[in-house]
Amino acid sequence: MIETIENAFQGGVVGVCTLIALATALKKRDRSWAMLFFFYADYLFGNLFWQICLLYFGKTPRITIVSDLSWYAAFLFLYLLMKMEGDKLGRRTVGIGKIAPYAAFLFSFGMAVFFMQIGGYVSNLIYAVFAGLMIYQALNGLFLSENIRQKRRLSFLCTVALLFMIFEYGSSVASCFWNSPVAKNLYYVSDLLMTLTFPLFMLALKREVES
Amino acid sequence: MIYIENTYICLVAPLLLVCLILRKRTGRSLLFIIFGMTSCLLSAYVSTLFAGLTQTDMAEATYQISPAVEEIMKFLPMLFYLLVFNADRKSAVNGMMLIAAGFATFENVCYLTANGSEDLVSLLIRGFGTGAMHIVCGMVVAIGLYLLWEHPWLRAVGTFAVICFAITGHAMFNVIVGRPGLSLWIGSALPITILIIFYLVLFPLTDT
Numbered sequence: 001m002i003e004t005i006e007n008a009f010q011g012g013v014v015g016v017c018t019l020i021a022l023a024t025a026l027k028k029r030d031r032s033w034a035m036l037f038f039f040y041a042d043y044l045f046g047n048l049f050w051q052i053c054l055l056y057f058g059k060t061p062r063i064t065i066v067s068d069l070s071w072y073a074a075f076l077f078l079y080l081l082m083k084m085e086g087d088k089l090g091r092r093t094v095g096i097g098k099i100a101p102y103a104a105f106l107f108s109f110g111m112a113v114f115f116m117q118i119g120g121y122v123s124n125l126i127y128a129v130f131a132g133l134m135i136y137q138a139l140n141g142l143f144l145s146e147n148i149r150q151k152r153r154l155s156f157l158c159t160v161a162l163l164f165m166i167f168e169y170g171s172s173v174a175s176c177f178w179n180s181p182v183a184k185n186l187y188y189v190s191d192l193l194m195t196l197t198f199p200l201f202m203l204a205l206k207r208e209v210e211s
Numbered sequence: 212m213i214y215i216e217n218t219y220i221c222l223v224a225p226l227l228l229v230c231l232i233l234r235k236r237t238g239r240s241l242l243f244i245i246f247g248m249t250s251c252l253l254s255a256y257v258s259t260l261f262a263g264l265t266q267t268d269m270a271e272a273t274y275q276i277s278p279a280v281e282e283i284m285k286f287l288p289m290l291f292y293l294l295v296f297n298a299d300r301k302s303a304v305n306g307m308m309l310i311a312a313g314f315a316t317f318e319n320v321c322y323l324t325a326n327g328s329e330d331l332v333s334l335l336i337r338g339f340g341t342g343a344m345h346i347v348c349g350m351v352v353a354i355g356l357y358l359l360w361e362h363p364w365l366r367a368v369g370t371f372a373v374i375c376f377a378i379t380g381h382a383m384f385n386v387i388v389g390r391p392g393l394s395l396w397i398g399s400a401l402p403i404t405i406l407i408i409f410y411l412v413l414f415p416l417t418d419t
Binding site for chain 2: 026031034038041042045046048049052053056061062063065066067069070072073076077079080083084
């Protein structure tokens, strides 16, 4: 029951965000908002496909390629959004900022090794690439926005993206220990917090566009 | 058993011949339609191959394997066009839509050959529903190409992401229309509605 409520809540929040992002993208004819729309829509589609399969067949898909592709695409759109916003500054990272973002791949591949204990090898490796890419760009954006006036704007977007990934990983790790009640609660809390990060992207982008 | 290769030859032969006579732009448009039909034919082979490899039954393959294979195959002629002919943004967008239309046409013809042409209502649902779905998916990829045209890296990454988006939409459509009755009606009406909204909202924007 709680899972259904939680899924419905997430679907509702992402659905509303998708519509707002689409309306804003059409109104402002802004590419960044279009990217955000695709990010939301892809995430929503991935979840919807999962739920539709449950509704129609009473079971989750055996081959998860469709949902997986949708979620990977969502990550890619967020990556593109952060990259485009970062490029607008016309700056390059220097010193530690040049190397530190690569830690994202260390983290994502480390987590992939952990997930491989339970799941498949290929899917976890692909997930690590996409998640790593997104975390890398978020960290890069944080370093890019150091010591400049626009700091608050880009860093807000990148911080929200990092939070999103932390909660995404939190719920994934918790779901690995599904039989434990503590882990189950942790999963719901992480997923709920991740849902709450979705509207924050719009707030971040609003600042970006205003800049 | 239907021989889709034979159907393909019958459909494509006159189009191919007329391409030799037509002027550059019209001939190119027709070629995109032929490429769409060819993609549909090849998709059938590739989907069957992957269904066999993953030991998936027919029903599961229609919503798990076919959408991914079809959307990727639909994009391959466009990829070739972009890489070899150094195409401009507008012709790439138009080409993508024509490929989708060609794909949908050939798929409908195959459906007609396999299931007969007696039931007009189901053919109408099939024709408009599936046709609209393929065109909506093609349109999504075209919009992605249009939006992300400026930088090659942006175009490459963005196009992959947009194709993934189209695959999921396609897969959901296949699940919904796979069940007869109200589900089939709703599933078929969805892409048509999206197409109408596109026409009403997006077209006035592109004019301005």
